């Protein structure tokens with residue numbers, strides 16, 4: 001589950017180019033009105049237009065830009081326009097500070113679980129087949145900041161639809177959550193009109209595999225072995241080295257880590273009686289999938305030998 005991005009509300013590129021290059025105030029005013037209608041449609045409150053346009057005209061950011069638009073250079077107009085759009089979104093949300101249960105945040109992804117959510121597993125609302133682990137060191141996109149990076153600590157998330165990436169508990173027919181009364185903490189805190197609430201929650205302690213597998217000593221020992229041998233940080237370091245030095249020997253090291261990951265997965269299903277569907281929770285995503293984040297994929301040749309090749 002991700003926060004809706006303010007930047008997703010945009011006029012089309014040709015109109016924006018014209019707006020920034022012509023510099024005519026009349027076009028600026030018409031552009032603001034059009035953008036506002038799009039923002040209100042996105043927030044499902046088209047009827048708030050009169051109220052929001054009145055508030056916009058009183059806004060210092062809008063007033064300054066309205067007075068100076070014709071004097072600014074196109075690049076400055078473009079930058080100030082972005083700032084104004086964020087302001088308009090805030091103003092519009094100010095007139096709609098509540099959840100409509102539109103389900104759009106559920107379509108953007110799934111929530112991470114916090115300590116409070118452990119009871120959803122003990123009560124059977126969630127099962128280990130419906131969640132997966134992002135291990136420390138995995139390459140991920142940080143939703144709140146929109147940047148790529150390496151995950152600093154482990155997260156457990158609800159699984160997402162394979163192609164569409166929405167939360168598996170999103171019900172298409174009712175356009176909403178199928179476990180609404182038992183939804184995880186992040187979903188209860190989610191408030192598209194108040195991103196700070198989610199930012200604060202993000203600082204709180206997350207649920208990890210070791211919180212959930214307290215008793216099974218064999219499994220815990222296997223997790224330690226897997227985390228040590230198949231540490232995603234080793235992949236990250238190897239691909240960084242490949243990038244910096246061009247040393248292709250790195251690929252053999254990566255293949256060796258991938259082989260160990262596959263072997264441990266086999267062992268856990270065959271010897272520890274775990275189900276295939278639980279592996280993404282117990283051992284995280286297979287490393288053969290994770291290498292795709294580095295632009296590589298694994299292929300088998302005619303002799304059955306695995307190779308890492310470019311995924312471009």
Ligand code: SF4
Nearest residue numbers: 099100102103105192
């Ligand atoms: S928080 Fe509510 S109104 Fe906002 S996107 Fe999610 S479901 Fe829709």
Ligand code: SF4
Nearest residue numbers: 106167169170177187
């Ligand atoms: S658990 Fe429910 S509320 Fe939370 S993201 Fe999934 S569908 Fe939406």
